[in-house]
Amino acid sequence: MKRLTLKDVARMAGVAPSTVSFVLNGKAKQMRIRDEVAQKIMGVVNQSGYEPHRVAVNLRTGQSKTLGLIVESISGSFFASLARTIEIEAERLGYNVVYCSTENNAEKGGELIRMLGRQMVDGYLITPAPGMENDIRRLVQMHKPVVLMDSYFPGIKAPYVLIDNFHGVQLGMDHLFEKGYRKIGYVSVDISLIQLSERQRSYVQALRKMEIPFRKKRMVELNYHDSREQNLAHLEAFIRENRDLDAIFFATNYLGILGLEALGRLKLSMPKHMAVICFDDHDIFRLYPPGITCIEQPIEGIASKAITLLMKQLDKQQGPLKESQVTLPGKLIVRSST
Amino acid sequence: MKRLTLKDVARMAGVAPSTVSFVLNGKAKQMRIRDEVAQKIMGVVNQSGYEPHRVAVNLRTGQSKTLGLIVESISGSFFASLARTIEIEAERLGYNVVYCSTENNAEKGGELIRMLGRQMVDGYLITPAPGMENDIRRLVQMHKPVVLMDSYFPGIKAPYVLIDNFHGVQLGMDHLFEKGYRKIGYVSVDISLIQLSERQRSYVQALRKMEIPFRKKRMVELNYHDSREQNLAHLEAFIRENRDLDAIFFATNYLGILGLEALGRLKLSMPKHMAVICFDDHDIFRLYPPGITCIEQPIEGIASKAITLLMKQLDKQQGPLKESQVTLPGKLIVRSST
């Protein structure tokens, strides 16, 4: 009941192992194997059901045909959609994917990268978290194929794919303006990631464009390292102190969900007392009455573009990637919270 | 800038490669390597930062030190918690985990198993879906280490770990009775999985125990293959036709969420018009006003027990596993929907 090896196939076909290998790897022409022989080999392969031993191939070629996907949290709908699309695309190209989550643990990111390095993944797809900067820089320096998603580090010359954050917030703000809201608060969090500063910049810009004076009091940054409870209290206080607001823009879906809870506690109903809009969709936003308006990320687009960029790096030693910093437009999903 | 190999280390330490291997694998005593030599080797290893090439080790030993985790859906909180716990436990034991989701695709499950087989995982952790029965049977016949979670097939002698479904529903029903509810509906789905029939059996039994006549009309099975919209309509009709119900028991969290939407559409509020309880918790149940009562699965317990059972199979060729069909008690989480 032992595994069929290339040698066995060779013996069955009456040829040398190398010949079988050539045929199986499409090098029959190049190695001028007669069609006759090639066909005989293919016959034996097909009806014996032989499949190459991936580990052996990996050892010999140095290619694991495996990609590493490192995300913040393995739960969360963002990851779920991302993973699905990436896995499908990867499989189509003959690659496997291993997932890892940093679970918001700064140093775990680095460990994971090293772990995957040992495991010999051929390339990395990463949603960067604060603290992973150096590890990612190292990967780039070692010329390992990497594509960042959802965020990036301005100092590192790695390809990335993400939503156009500035444009996304603009969409949301325009929608709020259209609906007549003018006193718009903004809730963010103090992580130094580029997407958050972009969103904030867009919020300020949007106000300016409408000639609404920007008031610092209407903006709050929750503390990333605080507990959920602390953040909730913080947010509740912010809303209570800004009774005149007619709408709140939440910079991430985590914040938005927190917002729903805070508003619930304050017995403020949407959109009567307060309109709510959130960057990044979430299952809950569809279900939670009355439905939360949001800016949806083009997750599938991000995933497939990221794979494409990674493959370009894997395929050959082509020169520096050009046009490898991609932003894709988000989509406004209007529900009844605005 | 090439990778350091065992040979390099051997040369640096002035010994043979085999000697280094013995020392690194803790066989120094057995192979009577002098402490002196062993220590010198360890010195070289430590300060050179050598790490064995996993692929080569894998090829030689036939052990990939990798486990395959096959779940229905890679989103979903059940999977998220499961994956986290399993990954942590596995890492502690020196194993990696690759995830795969069947995405409710009957035949994809089989493909995955074969795919992982090719990839040479050492063992399988599977949450069985309908249609995977034969593939799982094959695994067991081939004496591949397998542990099933969340469900099992009565005909297959594979170890499994799952919540005590009967007891869980009982907990929920007792809670409903205690709160004074007597007209209790039951919503299930027509998948032939053991956990669903167990839950249903428990529902019927609980009614009998309270001497409440079981009425078929109060129970509905949605069609697994219907679309979300169809199911929603089906559920809405069920509720409309059972106006006299004062509580509904949903057999899975997917059904529960659907129920929330249906009740929302019918403008029925919980628990005033209808109490709601659901088997298996979900993020949304915590947030959705007024909070949904549910039976929580002991996910971490399931995960760690499953790993333990798998390791027992991996460790040695010990005889037939005894006490390998495990059920763990669930926990009632009371929120304001009851």
Next chain:
DNA sequence: GGCCTGTGCTAAATCGATTTTGTAAAGATT
């Protein structure tokens, strides 16, 4: 002194592929 038994390691085989090099036979060239 010859034979046996431990020591303490090294040499070589092995895992299952890929890839480079080698080679016999047929055909082309001078």
Next chain:
DNA sequence: AATCTTTACAAAATCGATTTAGCACAGGCC
């Protein structure tokens, strides 16, 4: 006819580890 090419494969090296078999030397025993 002798030499060179080309054809069509086979043989052997290789990837980086583990593991089995082997081997030199020291000491003990008869």
